[in-house]
Amino acid sequence: MADEPASVIPIESDADVVTARQQARAMASELELTSTDQTLLATAISEVARNITTYAVRGEVLLSVITDDLGRRGIKVVARDDGPGIENLELALQDGYTSGGGLGLGLPGARRLVHHFEIETAPGQGTTVTLVMWERENARAA
Amino acid sequence: MAVPILKQGPFLIATIQAALTDTDVLLLQDDVMAQVTRHRSRGIIVDVTALDVMDSFVSRSLQGIARMTRLRGAETVIVGIQPEVAFAMVQLGMAFEDVLTALDLEEGLALLTRPRKEATDSGG
Numbered sequence: 001m002a003d004e005p006a007s008v009i010p011i012e013s014d015a016d017v018v019t020a021r022q023q024a025r026a027m028a029s030e031l032e033l034t035s036t037d038q039t040l041l042a043t044a045i046s047e048v049a050r051n052i053t054t055y056a057v058r059g060e061v062l063l064s065v066i067t068d069d070l071g072r073r074g075i076k077v078v079a080r081d082d083g084p085g086i087e088n089l090e091l092a093l094q095d096g097y098t099s100g101g102g103l104g105l106g107l108p109g110a111r112r113l114v115h116h117f118e119i120e121t122a123p124g125q126g127t128t129v130t131l132v133m134w135e136r137e138n139a140r141a142a
Numbered sequence: 143m144a145v146p147i148l149k150q151g152p153f154l155i156a157t158i159q160a161a162l163t164d165t166d167v168l169l170l171q172d173d174v175m176a177q178v179t180r181h182r183s184r185g186i187i188v189d190v191t192a193l194d195v196m197d198s199f200v201s202r203s204l205q206g207i208a209r210m211t212r213l214r215g216a217e218t219v220i221v222g223i224q225p226e227v228a229f230a231m232v233q234l235g236m237a238f239e240d241v242l243t244a245l246d247l248e249e250g251l252a253l254l255t256r257p258r259k260e261a262t263d264s265g266g
Contacts, residue, residue: 014164021195022161039194039226043234046197050164095235105198109234 006064017049020061041133044113047106048079048129056083074134082126152184167203185254191222201236208241221250
């Protein structure tokens with residue numbers, strides 16, 4: 001998977017969360033992802049970026065266009081922070097579990113919205129969430 | 143960006159015009175509650191046509207508005223949820239089961255002005 005130059009968005013406030021999802025949507029639109037996939041991706045980014053401001057105070061979102069072995073392109077989103085990390089990941093990925101006063105839909109919800117979801121975290125070591133949204137097969141053929 | 147709230151007879155109409163930060167959403171919640179109280183409004187319409195993303199925070203806040211205003215005897219109708227946004231909300235797990243929704247402003251107003259008994263039946 002070859003990475004094209006990434007866009008880096010520092011996440012420190014709720015306005016940065018909006019910036020991150022808007023930039024990702026612009027990138028997804030350029031890649032001609034379907035309008036639904038653009039929305040799903042933007043919503044997923046909103047969830048993981050908000051986790052940064054809620055739990056880690058600051059972090060960043062990296063956006064890049066990636067290509068797989070078959071030439072299929074996608075948007076890769078890396079949301080990372082040096083915050084407290086997640087103690088019980090299994091629990092954090094369950095619907096309805098929250099330690100931050102929310103609904104507990106953030107991580108499990110984001111996971112359902114994108115094609116690929118990965119999370120790396122440990123107590124005291126920060127959290128890195130990676131999301132990928134691929135272009136649709138028929139979109140590429142068109 | 144603050145959300146303008148218009149008073150139209152016994153109703154309030156809040157039209158969201160651009161992407162909202164979490165702070166904007168919380169402000170909207172406060173504003174709606176304050177105006178519902180001041181004007182003794184019977185219904186509120188929140189027009190979200192301009193929103194291209196409704197994540198769990200926005201959804202929860204709008205649900206909050208609907209629940210709080212209901213306790214004041216006013217019904218809230220969320221209008222204009224875009225099809226892609228509806229798709230994302232369901233995937234996310236926000237189905238808005240206890241919130242009234244309508245296609246657009248016109249249908250939202252129709253929902254609020256229908257006979258009260260019917261409103262109680264399907265709204266409860």
